[in-house]
Amino acid sequence: MKINQSINMSTRFRVLSEDQIEEIFFAALEVLERTGGVIYHEEALELFKNSNAVVRDKKVRIPASMVEEALNFYPRKITLKGRNGKRSLQLQKDTVGFGTGSDLPFTYDRKTGERRRTLYNDVRNAGKLVDALPNYDFFMSHGIVGDAPNTQTYDRHQFLAMLEQCTKPMVVTSVDGEGLEDLWRMGCVLQGGEEEFRLNPLFVAYIEPISPLKNDRTAVEKLLFAAEKKIPAMYTPCPSSGATAPATMAGMLVQSLAETLLAVVLCHLKNPGMPLIMGGVTTVLDMKKSTYSYGAPELSLASAANTDISKWLNLIMFSTGGCTDSKVLDEQAAAEQMMNLFYAYLSGANLIHDVGYIDHGTNASLESLVMNEEMMGMVRAFGKGINTDDEHMALDLIEKQGPGGEYVTTDHTFEHWQEWYRPTLQDRSDYETWKNNGSKTMIDRVNERTQHLLDTYEADPIKDDQWKELKKIVDDADKRHA
Amino acid sequence: MSFDLGKISETLVTGKVDDLKTLTGQALETDIKPGDILNQGLLPGMDTVSQRWKAGDMFMPEVLRCAKAMGGAMEVLRPHLSESELGNAGTIVIGTVAGDLHDIGKDLAAMMFEGAGYNVINIGIDQPNEAFVKAVKEHKPNVLGMSALLTTTMPRMGEVINSLKEAGIRDQVAVILGGAPVTEEFAKEIGADLYAPNAGSAVEITKEYLESKV
Numbered sequence: 001m002k003i004n005q006s007i008n009m010s011t012r013f014r015v016l017s018e019d020q021i022e023e024i025f026f027a028a029l030e031v032l033e034r035t036g037g038v039i040y041h042e043e044a045l046e047l048f049k050n051s052n053a054v055v056r057d058k059k060v061r062i063p064a065s066m067v068e069e070a071l072n073f074y075p076r077k078i079t080l081k082g083r084n085g086k087r088s089l090q091l092q093k094d095t096v097g098f099g100t101g102s103d104l105p106f107t108y109d110r111k112t113g114e115r116r117r118t119l120y121n122d123v124r125n126a127g128k129l130v131d132a133l134p135n136y137d138f139f140m141s142h143g144i145v146g147d148a149p150n151t152q153t154y155d156r157h158q159f160l161a162m163l164e165q166c167t168k169p170m171v172v173t174s175v176d177g178e179g180l181e182d183l184w185r186m187g188c189v190l191q192g193g194e195e196e197f198r199l200n201p202l203f204v205a206y207i208e209p210i211s212p213l214k215n216d217r218t219a220v221e222k223l224l225f226a227a228e229k230k231i232p233a234m235y236t237p238c239p240s241s242g243a244t245a246p247a248t249m250a251g252m253l254v255q256s257l258a259e260t261l262l263a264v265v266l267c268h269l270k271n272p273g274m275p276l277i278m279g280g281v282t283t284v285l286d287m288k289k290s291t292y293s294y295g296a297p298e299l300s301l302a303s304a305a306n307t308d309i310s311k312w313l314n315l316i317m318f319s320t321g322g323c324t325d326s327k328v329l330d331e332q333a334a335a336e337q338m339m340n341l342f343y344a345y346l347s348g349a350n351l352i353h354d355v356g357y358i359d360h361g362t363n364a365s366l367e368s369l370v371m372n373e374e375m376m377g378m379v380r381a382f383g384k385g386i387n388t389d390d391e392h393m394a395l396d397l398i399e400k401q402g403p404g405g406e407y408v409t410t411d412h413t414f415e416h417w418q419e420w421y422r423p424t425l426q427d428r429s430d431y432e433t434w435k436n437n438g439s440k441t442m443i444d445r446v447n448e449r450t451q452h453l454l455d456t457y458e459a460d461p462i463k464d465d466q467w468k469e470l471k472k473i474v475d476d477a478d479k480r481h482a
Numbered sequence: 483m484s485f486d487l488g489k490i491s492e493t494l495v496t497g498k499v500d501d502l503k504t505l506t507g508q509a510l511e512t513d514i515k516p517g518d519i520l521n522q523g524l525l526p527g528m529d530t531v532s533q534r535w536k537a538g539d540m541f542m543p544e545v546l547r548c549a550k551a552m553g554g555a556m557e558v559l560r561p562h563l564s565e566s567e568l569g570n571a572g573t574i575v576i577g578t579v580a581g582d583l584h585d586i587g588k589d590l591a592a593m594m595f596e597g598a599g600y601n602v603i604n605i606g607i608d609q610p611n612e613a614f615v616k617a618v619k620e621h622k623p624n625v626l627g628m629s630a631l632l633t634t635t636m637p638r639m640g641e642v643i644n645s646l647k648e649a650g651i652r653d654q655v656a657v658i659l660g661g662a663p664v665t666e667e668f669a670k671e672i673g674a675d676l677y678a679p680n681a682g683s684a685v686e687i688t689k690e691y692l693e694s695k696v
């Protein structure tokens with residue numbers, strides 16, 4: 001045994017130094033004291049009025065001490081449990097989970113190849129793939145249920161579609177506070193009641209401020225409901241650098257941190273100890289095409305930096321990866337998705353969402369979900385780092401096989417090659433074999449695998465009585481909004 | 483005193499706000515007609531800008547800077563122009579529909595129209611159907627722009643169009659739609675006149691349409 005050793009059990013990556021993080025944190029505190037944020041919600045304004053914050057009309061300015069105090073109250077660990085009863089997703093520092101994004105308006109129809117509106121069945125199918133593919137840890141709807149009977153209750157229908165074929169934990173979007181309440185009641189049906197849901201949450205609620213520094217009524221309504229019931233929730237800024245945030249990465253990080261910290265204080269005032277999660281889709285507005293970019297390298301850079309900040313603050317982090325601006329699943333898609341997947345993983349964000357997004361967050365693609373499965377596998381294999389214990393240094397083996405020896409038949413190889421990544425979609429065959437197998441491209445293989453999974457995979461069904469209860473909640477909502 | 487109006491065009495294209503204001507003021511002190519400063523100085527400059535933007539040689543911050551310079555110059559020039567010389571490209575009322583809080587896209591479109599010389603009335607986000615109808619009645623624009631970024635709020639656009647019909651003012655305005663989930667097909671379906679996939683093309687699509695109607 002040796003002393004004074006330090007061993008990397010995984011790769012290590014960070015963007016910001018501790019001093020830089022502190023600078024950004026202090027700057028965000030300064031923003032809250034000097035600039036403040038506006039809130040369009042009466043109860044929230046009341047909560048701030050009854051605190052040390054300064055409220056002028058709808059604008060709230062918050063002293064640093066309130067932020068520092070509130071930050072002490074958030075859990076550093078949340079464990080999500082799927083409807084199958086498995087506590088499968090540990091959210092804590094440097095554990096990484098991958099999942100899809102939500103609500104994409106369009107889908108390429110697999111039969112016609114035409115772009116059309118996303119429907120209930122598309123969401124259900126996305127759930128099926130996420131359930132079947134092991135590298136996905138959680139599910140967001142991928143697409144929006146465009147054929148829901150009522151736009152005011154589409155979130156409940158969407159949740160049903162998500163639950164049908166997917167047993168993994170989820171992140172859910174909702175129409176408003178009432179919508180979130182229904183989703184939570186549905187979650188309680190599946191987890192066995194309100195108390196069980198609190199210990200074993202089925203989902204995290206997705207909520208967003210409006211950059212710069214604005215908080216609208218419905219978002220705050222959801223946030224306060226989540227705080228009241230202690231439902232895990234994220235308040236995830238979506239600034240576009242150069243349009244709704246400074247054009248510098250540091251400036252964007254400062255502003256979005258201020259937006260997050262406002263929610264940190266608000267939730268604390270409402271109900272201390274609610275499981276709040278930090279988030280952010282921090283990217284640039286493309287200045288030529290005027291689109292919000294999901295494939296820019298700045299997205300990866302700013303997101304990884306944001307994760308550094310979250311760890312320093314002891315907050316769980318919701319980040320972004322596996323997404324692209326490309327209109328189709330092509331070379332651009334592969335390059336962009338791989339890049340932002342890779343850095344999001346290395347940064348150690350806890351929930352990495354938007355995996356599979358194409359067309360800058362407007363188009364759904366089941367094939368993209370399947371292709372990303374391979375990329376997530378590769379990224380995870382890289383993150384394992386290098387083991388340097390005696391067995392892995394293999395000194396005896398090198399001596400035994402000697403100069404000109406071979407390793408293919410050794411026990412050591414038999415045992416350790418299993419640690420390698422084994423591709424399922426990448427083609428590493430020789431030219432003739434590839435040709436004789438039909439000269440298939442990656443996209444061909446992805447298509448086949450997608451179809452195969454859709455045809456053959458079935459998730460564990462929801463129990464009949466539970467399904468009835470869920471349906472009743474949805475039907476009641478439809479009646480209320482008829 | 484001779485004054486080179488080309489200099490005004492050039493300065494506009496470089497987006498130098500203060501320089502352009504100064505130059506415009508200097509031009510006004512000569513015997514050049516205010517209308518010529520507009521038509522032979524500023525507008526050719528804006529034309530160059532929009533051509534370069536279309537060709538992909540200019541980026542949004544540059545274009546918007548030019549539009550800002552144009553706005554500044556117009557402040558100086560406007561009091562000297564007659565109604566007819568003003569030759570406004572038109573008036574557009576623009577807003578995001580009820581229940582929808584997305585504003586960047588709508589604002590960019592508004593800025594593009596402004597840069598093209600439109601009188602822009604931006605009524606903001608989350609605007610109830612009646613607010614659109616009211617603004618059309620009040621400002622009598624020749625264009626109404628609506629933005630929706632959510633599948634769930636798109637239906638509001640059709641409702642506004644219907645309300646315009648009911649109020650008997652549908653024919654007074656060209657209705658143009660925008661926003662990521664909106665499509666040309668949808669725009670046709672609900673009886674809008676125009677659809678623009680991005681802010682850059684919106685002005686031109688509108689111009690072509692208005693010219694074809696004359």
Ligand code: B12
Nearest residue numbers: 103105173582583584585587627629632633660661680681
């Ligand atoms: C930034 C953003 C937000 C910000 C908006 C901040 C702001 N100040 O605007 C915030 C965080 C607030 C937000 C909130 C929500 N969002 Co949002 N958002 C986006 C995002 C990522 C980018 C939008 C953007 O700014 N694009 C850049 C601008 C420049 O582009 P644009 O808006 O499309 O506009 C261009 C053209 O469309 C056109 N245009 C636009 N309007 C007009 C109008 C006229 C007249 C003309 C001529 C042209 C025109 O010109 C513009 C420039 O070229 C999009 C994804 C996407 N790629 O669209 C999702 C997206 C639109 N949001 C979405 C959702 C679901 C939501 C929420 C419902 C989430 C939730 N559950 O809480 C809330 C809804 C809040 C509400 N009630 O409105 C979905 C919509 C899905 C759907 N099927 O409806 C999208 C597609 C993302 C996704 N896949 O989930 N969002």
